[in-house]
Amino acid sequence: MTTTLITGSNKGLGYETARRLIAAGHTVYLGARDPGRGRRAAEELGARPLLIDVADDASVAAAAKAVEADGGLDVLVNNAAITGEFIGVAEATAEHLRAPYETNVLGVVRVTHAFLPLLRRSAAPVVVNVSSGLGSMTRVTTPEALESRFPGLGYQSSKAAVNMLTVQYAMAFPGMRVNCVDPGYTATDLNGRTGTQTVEEGAEIIVRMALLGPDGPTGGFFNAAGPVPW
Incomplete structure (x- = not known):
């Protein structure tokens, strides 16, 4: 039995990912x-609620202890994210970036970090970091790409940082499959639908x-069509 944790999954992409897994x-x-929203969503899906x-x-340390007490973890999906305040590049300050970076x-x-000890005990550990095409420097600097039309410092640079985190974790733990993904411009509360x-x-x-197996790719950036340029 494969055990998976999806953060930020009481609605939107996390909820749909939970349903399908x-x-x-x-x-x-x-x-x-x-806790209330998490419990209700878990009941709807037949999942285990985790605060x-x-x-x-x-909170993260307590969650890791709870999952460890229940037996362990095989797959971690880092899905939780916020956009932060939408503000022009010229007006943005360090304070505006604090919340999305946190x-x-x-x-x-x-x-x-909290769940690494559990993942390292798994026979086939997987980490999926939900990134964005807005974190692709190639796409943001390509004039005809949709991503080039959304200037900003906070969310965009935070997702570029997630991409680098992914690469570093993949290199540090070659026995794990660690990748980041771009779900695309999806109608969720994150973007006001x-x-x-x-x-x-x-x-998708x-x-x-x-669902990657031990022979799957690692250290990559993917969307539904295939690899995404950094």
């Missing part, structure tokens, strides 16, 4: 920072990479 036979911990705020050290970057480090894809379409690449 449960259908594939995974035991899923549905991670949420709101976890990726921006809080104590969740999107330090949250990935905080959760991955302005995305052009459904959550079913967006979750997350699910695909969560």
